[in-house]
Amino acid sequence: MGVGLEHFLILSAVLFAIGLYGVLAKKNAVVILMSIEIMLSAVNIAMVAFSRYSQSITGQVFVIFIMVVAAAEAAVGLALIIAIYRRRKTVDAEKFDLMKW
Amino acid sequence: MSFPYLSTIIFLPVIGAIVIALLPWANPRRIKLTAAAFTAVSFVLSLALFVMFDRSLTSPQFVEQASWIPAINVQYFLGLDGLSLPLLLLTTLLGFIAVFVSWKIDIRAKEYFAWLLVLETGILGVFCSLDLVLFFIFWEVEIIPMYLLISIWGTGRKEYSAMKFVLYTLTGSAMMLAGILLLYFQAGTFNMVTLAGLGLDSILSSLMATAIFFLIFIGYAVKLPVFPFHTWLPDAHTDAPTAVSLILAGVLIKMGGYGMLRVCVSIFPETAQHYAPLLIALAVIGILYGAAVTLRQTDLKRLIAYSSISHMGFVLLGIFALSQVSMAGATLQMVSHGLVTGLLFAMVGLVYEKTHERSIPKLGGLARQMPIIAVVFSVAGLAALGLPSTSGFAAEFLIFLGSFNSTMVPGIQVYTIVGILGVVLGAGYILWMLKRVFYGAPKEQYDGVPDADRREKIYTFALVAVIMFIGIYPRILTDIIKLGIQPILGGFYG
């Protein structure tokens, strides 16, 4: 059987699950951010795959927007991490509990 | 379409509020004069409507109708019939007087008067709306200014009382909203006039009709208030500033009784009849229980507040006795109680303002030091206990007469007789209060306390005159009220 839509989607799902695990399990905020990028890429793959197999360019346009957002997110997210690090001398996500109760 | 009288009356106060808020006046006197001017125009216009009102039509008059949210068929639909006209008049009158009652307020006067005017708009809107969504919105509008007025300018445990008022009312409103939505999904319209003509009792299953009826009823029951939903009232009335107590007792709680007539009984006559014995029992409990607890109060303002519970029991009795006379009596009682209790609160305010004391055991013998206040307070008290030639008697008598002769509710005679006992208790708490506060040996510490000044005399005498006039010539209102009752009655008799 040749490679079809399902394969790309399952690849996307696997990447997404890996990213999810990273987001939830890792302590280092930078790694969490990296995991989020993996998740975004997973979504992009799914988008492009749909675009390819439904002959619609819209999916690719969306990916461009996602990339834009991802870039912005990475910039702001990393800036935040650095700001927090300056203040608290750590990037351990488990120690960020300002929103507690 | 003729001149939009109702919109003008309703929105004049809020325009006044905006004017007060935006104009850069710091001088409280100018603010007060502005407030007085806007409420006065509103009052004069409603008087004009009273004169122009066609006393032969039972349908709403001065109607303004426009599509508002077409998707769910919500309309901007205002109208005035025999039921709402007296209450509209009462509201604009008390709104006008409330400005004068507040004349001595100089702390954050700008905000105070702005909120007071917004409050008036909310209440006026409730009485004129004929679309349930519009009605509900006005119903909710009133809560915000009320909360601020009590919690900022109040006394005592004002934050607690304000919060209690809001939570109670919102709980009731939430139920009412659920009921209104259920009603919409069943009937497909928010138009009160259409709804009343549908005969929904027989169309809907009895469970659905009962559910809608009680969901909406509870919203009104909290407002009226009906035993056992009443405990917000004494707290809110006691801790609110005088003018707000006056509005609160005078017109705000009347929204509950009005709603019951306008929505519950009009739209679900059969359900109302079915549950009338229960509600009448609650009414009678409220009358006696309210009076009994009133007798125990030692705070002057709280005493008056509790007496409202008893008096509103009469309104509930009159409404759910479901006869023409009793419902007319209930409406008249709402107007009368608004005037009488409004006056009583104004008088309590004066006593407190001059003596800085509200505890009854610490007062006494004031009739010597403040004769005018004593006289007006006594007249108001006598009206509250239902002395003939005051509006209180005319209203209560009509309620008793209508209830006793009602054929709609079995056993109503017994309830009525028991309810009349409330009048005896009413005489007890009013006279006892008068005796403890005004009679007996004058106390030295109140020597030199001033009596009412000229402005205070004018507005209290005006209220006394209106109370007496309605008491002697109740037809001035009953002839109008009965037009409003007529369509409701159609649900029962034909």
Added chain:
Amino acid sequence: MPAELVLAIFLLPFFSFAIISFVLRPFFNHRPLLSGYVTIAAIGISLVLSIWALIEVSGAPHHILQMPDYEWVVIGDTVIRIGVTVDALAVVMLIVVTSVSLMVQIYSLGYMKGDGGFCRYFAFMSLFTGSMLGLVLADNLLFLFLFWEGVGLCSYLLIGFWFHKPEAARAAMKAFLVTRLGDFGFLAAILLLYAKTGTFDIGELQNLALTGAIGGTVLTWAAIGVFSGAAGKSAQFPLHTWLPDAMEGPTPVSALIHAATMVAAGVYLVARMFPVFASSTTAITTVAIIGGFTAIFAASMGLVMNDIKRVLAYSTISQLGYMMLGLGTVGVGISTGYISLEHGLALGVAVGIFHLFTHAFFKSLLFLGAGSVSHATGTFDMREMGGLRKAMPWTFFTFLIASLSLAGIWPLAGFWSKEGILAASFHYVPVLFYLAIITVFMTAFYIFRVIFLTFGGEYRGTDQGSHGLHESPVVMLVPMVILAILAVVAGLLPINEFLGGESHSFFGALSHPLAWVSLVWAGGGIFLAYAIYGAKWLSAASLRQRFAPIHTLFSRKYWFDELYENLFLMRLLVNGIFAALHWFDDHIIDGAVNGIAGGTVAVGTVVRRLETGQLQAYGLAIFVGILAIVACVFIFS
């Protein structure tokens, strides 16, 4: 007679009230006498108009002038009318009220002189007179009730006239509340009658009762309800406790309101509704028994009082009991068939109202006399009086005439009217006759005890030097003399016949053995009073000692005040049931409300611990939620 003039009879005093309170009091307060003159003028015109009405009525067929009525409230089929009617009964009452009121107002000019509340006094008096006249003229129960409460209000205001005295304020409140308790029954009866007949009109109700259109239990309950209102107003047992306390008001007020007119309104009401009462054996028997019992019960307390006004107050209660007795016994006679309906109805009203008529004059005179006495001595306590006969001859003389009239001595007014009541009770309910005849003895005793204590012997007071014993001014004496004349001749006026009762010839009355019986008993009472307080053959102190328990019972008023006020009102209601309800309200109902609020907060403090602030925990929760939703979609689709 034009209807406007009939309306003017009761509207004029209202007008006078309005003038005094809105014109004279605010603008002419430095000329207080003006308010007195306005009141007197208004009431004087009312008196003239009443006399005119009397003449018109005596010439009218069936002694009734029909007057137009007006619609008060119209709601659907319910039409509530108000209107007046002038018949024999009403016109007799009009004469009583206007004439006594006029005399009292003139007297008050002297008595109230220099009082700070002079204007207020006359304003209230005008208001009262107007309400009372309206009550008399009202042709339907609702309109009557309006004025009924109006006179109650005036009574409240006037008892509490010196409101700075705590006792006065208390007495005023008590009077209002006790009568209101009775009015509760009255109002219920009005509603009941309306529910059954659809009318408030008294004439129609009378006809319906007579034709049997209403009857049975309904009628009985209605009549009892009306009577409870009447009993409250007329201070009949067990609602009698307010009247003695009402003596805290100015004495002319007591004379007018609490002797002659308002308290008699109860009797008037029963007379007005007499056909209704007479149609129910139970109701009319109740009236008779309560009346007869109240007569002797109140008289017994009057025997031992030391306050002259209280003696008179108990006397008033007792005499009102007589009137009820007269009405009641004739009614019993009708319902047991001793007397024909047609004859009996007229007779009953005549017997009761005739006594009301004569009593109004001599009792108000007694009060005015008491007022005159206290004007001189500054007290109402008889233990501090004595020997006033010499200092105040006019007062003494008029007081004596009134006392003789009260005691029922031939040929004074009281004799004739009391005779009718005794005869009625003798014929129809003999048991009550014995009570009544004992009361005759007691009446004569207590009133002459007053005379001997007040006017006989030597002055015992201490206030003599500062005050000086003196006769009252002419303005007070003239009304007293006029009333004294009326107390003599009122019995000879053909009122009884006018109302449909039997006539007596001047000497013919003495041919009845019954008359002699009552005269002997009355004479006995006077003699005993003389023996104890005049000639002092018997020592009052030793008698008091011998009959100590009874004396205590009487002087403590059978402990009714304690029973009602301490035990029932305060202990049981205010501090008992009401306190329990108050507690219930504060702790259970409001407790539930605050409990819900507190519970919500408590749950919140527990649940908020879920909010750890850990971003990853939230993320985990979000995905658990997503999975749960997906699971739901799978399961339910």
Added chain:
Amino acid sequence: MGLDIAFWILAVVCVGAALAVVLLRNIFRAALFLVLCFFTVAGIYVALGADFLAGAQVLIYVGAIGVLIIFAIMLTRESRQGSPSGRLRLPALLIGLLFLVTMVFVVVGTDWSVVAEIPTEPTTSAIAQALFSGEEGFVLAFEIAAALILAAIIGAIVLVREK
């Protein structure tokens, strides 16, 4: 057939790199594997015929974001502590697996109405058409995206600026 082979190679490398990102304790290496992952994703785009996106992927992700992340790692000096897992490791694993199973289940279970393949052509002009046409296009969103980027840049500068 060449496409199939390319896909399988790219997929395996991509998943492996991603796993390395979340599993390696050395944070610097993790970052490098992330770059590898981004490269393989670009390859997958090529396999899917999205030539423009592949280029963009390399430029943005590999170039910009990769550099940013490495900068961040160096600035926070956390590299010696490595990249340990937190308390939620096991629940996270469980949820991740459940999620994976669910999605695979959905992907396999769904009947995708796939259009017959067409020859791959350059997509750049088509994307440009879609992005910049007003009618039924995304020009408004494009403008907003520009604003977003601007805001993000300003935000980032404000956040990291020394006081």
